[in-house]
Amino acid sequence: MRRFISVIGMVSLFLSAGAHSDEDKISFPENYRATYTNYLSLDRTQNPDQVIRLFANDIAMQGPGEDGKLPYGSILVAEVYKARLDSEGAVVTSSLGRRIKDKFALVAVMQRGEGWGEQYAEGIRNGNWEMAAFKPDGSKANKDINACLACHAPLTESNFVFSYDHLVK
DSSP: OOHHHHHHHHHHHHHHHOOOOOOHHHHHTTTHHHSSSEEEEEOTTTTTTTTEEEOOHHHHHHHOTTTTTOOOOEEEEEEEEEOOHHHHHHSOOOSOOOOOOEEEEEEEEEOOOOOTTTTOTTOOTTTTEEEEOTTTTBBBBHHHHHHHHHHHHTTGGGGTTTTTTTTTT
């Protein structure tokens, strides 16, 4: 019985380690608003109550190489805002039909590094991208990065980036 419990514990540890994000590779990009390019702002398609502003460092702004991938060292930053809600909880939109941003909720960061992402299972591996989430003040956010990885994983044709077409020259 003791061996059985030990095996279950080891399997649980292995499974959680195999799906665990290595967010410590990524630090909060200080001064990204001043040093990165704000290349896109839009209503977040995956979340009907959010607005997103996207920034890229100079390396990512070079666009993809001949292999169709953004260069190693590319950093993408997403400022995620809650959309303004009316008194009944419905999303408020502008006269242009766009959501109006409200509370600054999260800073999501994607960074591409050589050999990164190898610890993830096939279903959530994003090539050589790593992801992290921060609160607006730069401290770590308690966010399930595996959900982010799983959402981006099908985007193999666009180097796992939803806004890839906006970075292509």
